[in-house]
Amino acid sequence: MTVANVLSQLKAxxxxxxxxxxxxxxxxxxxxxxxxxxxxxxxxxxxxxxxGLGRWPDVTISEARQRAAEARKSVRDGIDPISERQAQxxxxxxxxxxxxxxxxxxxxxxxxxNDGQAEVKETALGHQVxxxxxxxxxxxDLLEKRRALLAKWAAFLTRPSSTS
Numbered sequence: 662m663t664v665a666n667v668l669s670q671l672k673a674x675x676x677x678x679x680x681x682x683x684x685x686x687x688x689x690x691x692x693x694x695x696x697x698x699x700x701x702x703x704x705x706x707x708x709x710x711x712x713g714l715g716r717w718p719d720v721t722i723s724e725a726r727q728r729a730a731e732a733r734k735s736v737r738d739g740i741d742p743i744s745e746r747q748a749q750x751x752x753x754x755x756x757x758x759x760x761x762x763x764x765x766x767x768x769x770x771x772x773x774x775n776d777g778q779a780e781v782k783e784t785a786l787g788h789q790v791x792x793x794x795x796x797x798x799x800x801x802d803l804l805e806k807r808r809a810l811l812a813k814w815a816a817f818l819t820r821p822s823s824t825s
Contacts, residue, residue, distance in 0.1 A: 670722055673697075687729045689717055699725040701732055705741050712743050 665684035673681070673689055681689045691697035699714035714720060714728045735742040756764075 666726070668722055673717065673722060683722070683726070685729065685733070687714075687725060689725075691717070699728075701729045703732060703736055703742070705736055705743070710743060712746075 668681060668683045668689060676689070676691060677694050678691050681691070683689065686702040688700050688702070689697050690700050695718075697717040699717055699720055701712045701714055703710050703712060712732055714725050714732075717725075720728075732742040735745070
C-alpha cells in the first residue's frame with residue numbers, strides 16, 4: 662500500500678527542522694520552523710536522485726504535489742526532468758546576436774539619438790545577411806550608410822579607453 666498525502670498545511674506549519682515525507686517520494690525538508698523546501702525522490706535510469714520543487718511556504722502542499730506528479734509522469738515517459746530543467750535554464754541564459762545588438766543599442770540610445778539615425782543603425786547592424794537583404798541594399802543608399810556606420814562603430818570600439 663502506497664502512503665500519500667500525509668502532510669497538511671497546518672501540520673507542515675507546526676513541524677520543526679527535519680525531513681517529513683508526504684508519500685510517493687515527496688518530502689518537506691525544513692531548515693527552521695518557518696522555512697523549508699520541497700524535494701522529490703525519483704529513480705532515473707536506475708539511480709535515485711532528488712529534485713527540488715520550490716521553497717516552503719512559497720510553494721503550497723498542493724502545488725508541490727502537482728509538480729511531483731508532473732515530474733513522475735516525465736520519468737514514466739522516459740524524460741529526465743532534472744536534466745530537462747537544467748537544459749532549459751542554460752537555454753534561457755544564452756543571448757542571440759540579435760538580443761545582444763538590441764541590448765547594446767538600448768544601453769547606448771542617448772548617444773545614438775544625436776544624429777537621428779538610431780533605427781537605421783539598429784537595422785543595419787542587426788540584419789541577417791541573405792539574398793533579399795543584399796538586393797535591398799543595392800537598390801538603396803542604405804549600403805553606404807551601413808558602411809559609414811560600421812566604420813564609426815569600429816572606431817568607437819578601438820578607441821583608447823580613458824581610465825583615471
